[in-house]
Amino acid sequence: MSFRNRVEKEILVIDGAMGTLLQQRGLPSGWCPDEWNVSHPEVIQEVHRLYLEAGADIITTNTFGAIRSKLADYGLEDRVKELNQAAVTLAKEVAKPYGALVAGSIGPLGKFLQPLGEISFDEAYQQFFEQCQAMVEAGVDLILFETFGDIGEMRVALIAAADAGDVPVVASFTFDESGRTFTGTDPETAAVVVERLGVSAIGVNCSVGPRQLADVVQRLTQSTNLPILVSPNAGMPEMVEGQTVFRETPEMMADYAVRFVEYGASILGGCCGTTPLHIKAIRQSVKELTLKPRHRLFGLRLASRVKTATIDPKGMPVAIGERLNPTGKKALQAEIREGKTEITRRDALAQVAAGSAILDVNVGVGGVDQVAAMERAVNAVQVLVDAPLCIDSTDPQVIEQALKNYHGKALINSVNGEEQSLDTILPLAKRYGAALIGLTLDDQGIPATAKERLAVARKLMQRVEELGIPKQDLMIDTLVLTVSAQPEGVPETLNAIRYIKRDLGLTTSLGVSNVSFGLPNRGLINTAFFAMALAAGLDAAILNPQDQRMMETLRAAAVLTGRDVRAEQYIAREQTAQGGNQPPKVSEPVASTPLEVL
Amino acid sequence: MSFRNRVEKEILVIDGAMGTLLQQRGLPSGWCPDEWNVSHPEVIQEVHRLYLEAGADIITTNTFGAIRSKLADYGLEDRVKELNQAAVTLAKEVAKPYGALVAGSIGPLGKFLQPLGEISFDEAYQQFFEQCQAMVEAGVDLILFETFGDIGEMRVALIAAADAGDVPVVASFTFDESGRTFTGTDPETAAVVVERLGVSAIGVNCSVGPRQLADVVQRLTQSTNLPILVSPNAGMPEMVEGQTVFRETPEMMADYAVRFVEYGASILGGCCGTTPLHIKAIRQSVKELTLKPRHRLFGLRLASRVKTATIDPKGMPVAIGERLNPTGKKALQAEIREGKTEITRRDALAQVAAGSAILDVNVGVGGVDQVAAMERAVNAVQVLVDAPLCIDSTDPQVIEQALKNYHGKALINSVNGEEQSLDTILPLAKRYGAALIGLTLDDQGIPATAKERLAVARKLMQRVEELGIPKQDLMIDTLVLTVSAQPEGVPETLNAIRYIKRDLGLTTSLGVSNVSFGLPNRGLINTAFFAMALAAGLDAAILNPQDQRMMETLRAAAVLTGRDVRAEQYIAREQTAQGGNQPPKVSEPVASTPLEVL
Numbered sequence A, B: 001m002s003f004r005n006r007v008e009k010e011i012l013v014i015d016g017a018m019g020t021l022l023q024q025r026g027l028p029s030g031w032c033p034d035e036w037n038v039s040h041p042e043v044i045q046e047v048h049r050l051y052l053e054a055g056a057d058i059i060t061t062n063t064f065g066a067i068r069s070k071l072a073d074y075g076l077e078d079r080v081k082e083l084n085q086a087a088v089t090l091a092k093e094v095a096k097p098y099g100a101l102v103a104g105s106i107g108p109l110g111k112f113l114q115p116l117g118e119i120s121f122d123e124a125y126q127q128f129f130e131q132c133q134a135m136v137e138a139g140v141d142l143i144l145f146e147t148f149g150d151i152g153e154m155r156v157a158l159i160a161a162a163d164a165g166d167v168p169v170v171a172s173f174t175f176d177e178s179g180r181t182f183t184g185t186d187p188e189t190a191a192v193v194v195e196r197l198g199v200s201a202i203g204v205n206c207s208v209g210p211r212q213l214a215d216v217v218q219r220l221t222q223s224t225n226l227p228i229l230v231s232p233n234a235g236m237p238e239m240v241e242g243q244t245v246f247r248e249t250p251e252m253m254a255d256y257a258v259r260f261v262e263y264g265a266s267i268l269g270g271c272c273g274t275t276p277l278h279i280k281a282i283r284q285s286v287k288e289l290t291l292k293p294r295h296r297l298f299g300l301r302l303a304s305r306v307k308t309a310t311i312d313p314k315g316m317p318v319a320i321g322e323r324l325n326p327t328g329k330k331a332l333q334a335e336i337r338e339g340k341t342e343i344t345r346r347d348a349l350a351q352v353a354a355g356s357a358i359l360d361v362n363v364g365v366g367g368v369d370q371v372a373a374m375e376r377a378v379n380a381v382q383v384l385v386d387a388p389l390c391i392d393s394t395d396p397q398v399i400e401q402a403l404k405n406y407h408g409k410a411l412i413n414s415v416n417g418e419e420q421s422l423d424t425i426l427p428l429a430k431r432y433g434a435a436l437i438g439l440t441l442d443d444q445g446i447p448a449t450a451k452e453r454l455a456v457a458r459k460l461m462q463r464v465e466e467l468g469i470p471k472q473d474l475m476i477d478t479l480v481l482t483v484s485a486q487p488e489g490v491p492e493t494l495n496a497i498r499y500i501k502r503d504l505g506l507t508t509s510l511g512v513s514n515v516s517f518g519l520p521n522r523g524l525i526n527t528a529f530f531a532m533a534l535a536a537g538l539d540a541a542i543l544n545p546q547d548q549r550m551m552e553t554l555r556a557a558a559v560l561t562g563r564d565v566r567a568e569q570y571i572a573r574e575q576t577a578q579g580g581n582q583p584p585k586v587s588e589p590v591a592s593t594p595l596e597v598l
């Protein structure tokens, strides 16, 4: 039975450490462990057999470092295919009589992707694709990306794996004692990003022991309905007389395995320091347990590298900062032309400080290489602020460049009901795991009535779902006309919001300020219209968060629409403001990990 | 056939001057003309017969000054009943063979009512009631209040006439060349006030000639669907060799009569300087004409002495100034206790300057004679500003005192669905011609849902209509709960507005600020809620017009809801504001007639 079938029905046990056992069996320090797949196949198979005897349902190939750039450290860069295929073949031979599954282990590159490091998306993609393809050709049952500390790298790996073949993929991260990965990602954010990249399970492995992982596992169970793999080390590594020692006994590990199953985890194993005895104890402890049902509902979730932003029809409405857009802004246009990002970075920080949960990024300047400009803007902003980005362009190439470079789950602004738009934008959202703003216009233009806009939204939803994108990742913009030109358009836009939420269950967004075009003192019109739209159920708005009245309207309307329960956020904000006019506190450190470390 | 029947079907001709003809027949200067009803009955009947021969359908009794206070000038104050009944009896005798109707003429007292003069409502009422009652007992066909220059006096006269018996009443005013009555009332305001006081027709007579009245007649036809009487003088009086001369010929008068019928008038005659020849010419000119159908729709109209304010579901939403209310205001409480009106007057002026179309007046201070306090407040405010008043009390006696003293058409704040409230408040609105704010609560309290509040509003509407009050004079307040205590109440209040407008066709009002009770920075919550309510269709709000954000929200929302067509008012206001921060201009002079003149 396939991994996908089994993981839905059973609690699975996965094996423990490979490296420790190879060292015990003579692997010299400084030797390439992956090379033993060819030079010492009997040792590899012996280790696999020990874990199978201990009761593992899944064994992991000895390929953690068998990727081109790491093999190159040993001058083995041309043996990627050979070493991976050998490993899969060895494991399959041993696993077959046990009816066990073979997971192809892939570790991280050991170098950071742009903009944290130097590796480009395309370079990383090629290496992961090469390793995955070798494994798929050899008939691996699933691919296990493990011990990843950077969500950006995991994204590339998952995209490459999806291209390499129709094989189940597990994305397993390493979290430190603070509950974040090395580059600052929390469990929820990790789940949000990988969920849309075709994974069959998400996991945590290595780094710390089971007691340090308990909180991470619990948070993962609350952040996703994906099956969850937990392979802790056998405790925190300690140095005893010059030797690394792991102190968790098999019984301790097994007790934690039971607790993790109670939380909702379903694939249990071990990482550094674990042995077949640990796996045997885990096997014993979980054999009577059953899978805990997990059916949480999640709304539209976006993520930066370090943080998730939720657009929740019952939660606070969300401000999408509009200022990173050169339309009508001479200085920003000039900066984009000159390849600089000074204004971009300043405005990104200012907008987050003013309360933007999401930042729109647009580089639409004529005569400029917008693909390069978008890459520059996305990279400048994503290392600076933790708000997820909204990629704003009509050019699919510009959008794709942004999505390659972005290390989170972005929002694409926008797709619409035109066939040309659907055909080019939806595949990008699918491939790169992005959410979408869908505009209610199609090849016939912007429909006059709310009912017709609902029909366009329904078409968008159907096309999105046909492609396997969950409908909650589509947010509908019902489009604001200019009131001075078309006053009859205002109630249609507001009713479209109501209909789309009621009939389709989708979230809604608006670019509010277009309503006041051509009128004096536009802020007054914008603010009143915004309150009306929020009353109609608007979930997000593209606006200038430094327009104090707009943000005040958002907060007040949240109280009035029951989205700010017991007015807690409103009262907290007002108390802060009264306590000395401090600017609102940014809710997370601007970069969770000091960039110098990287 | 009765006057009420004939005036619906025919163009009627009413007679001309009585005084001029009596002087020609020997009435000495300084003699009481009304006394001739007893001493020279044959002369009176001769004049009547001349007009009947000329073709009049209605003749007017010789009783213009036969009211107690004017007869007292001749020592005849005890002969009110005798002189009036003699006049009616004489006229009926002569009219009978012609099938003509007898109108009992009643002129003004010649003295101003409080607060413009010294006469109280009750004194004036007694005199008009006495004269009307005498006429009704003698069998008059209709009562014609004519040559009235003060709307306050007309109100009292009409209330007294309604009490004297079931007789048709015509309310005829004198307008000067500027198109206003002596105390400043324009034609629309005159129509709005008398429409609700049981009149069968409204008219203009005396003062100027037909060419000066053309505009007034036209404005009246656009302000009411009541039949309209027009009895001009035979031109403007001129002094020629010490004699008053009227220069309009019968033919000229007849030409104007035709024009007035084309405008929509239906009772044509003449006043000073007109003769049977004029009436004969009018009779000839109109005999082939037919009544012009008049079926205009009017919304909720309120009036001060000088100005009408319309609450129109398609027009600008209206701000009802809330500041003349002592709740929580120590200084205003003290002023009310001390019987002063300094703060009251200052705040009345300030609220009108800030854009209030209507002012709420509340004197609810414990341990105070609120009847006296309300009279004082209403009188202080109504001579100072031209905004109509909203009488805010739960005490029927307090409300009645306000309605007696007020010279316009007031709004009562409020009635509700409790039987006690319906039984006490609705009769006051009926008797004094006031409009009502109806609260959607009843003996079971405030209903939780919008549908239940709609049901209370429907009950209020039915009870109002059963009493003969037109439904458009009922504005519904759907009640705002405190969001911090009952967040689920906000959508119910907003939906109640939608349902009441859609299902009942009534206008709606809210006291907005209650929504934010208990929260910090209440203005933010109030403003956002106000925009939401305006989007739901709110027509009026009780608010502090000096809260700039509330008024800005009102103006912006008017643009967005299509109530400020082409954003004309919004743009004009913004241009004024940019042109040097002037305060908004009060649209009418504060008192249209200098009070010194009175």
Ligand SMILES: [Zn+2]
Binding pocket: A205, A206, A207, A233, A271, A272
């Ligand atoms: Zn490990």
Ligand SMILES: [Zn+2]
Binding pocket: B205, B206, B207, B233, B271, B272
């Ligand atoms: Zn006259």
Ligand SMILES: [Zn+2]
Binding pocket: B017, B205, B206, B270, B271, B272
């Ligand atoms: Zn007259």
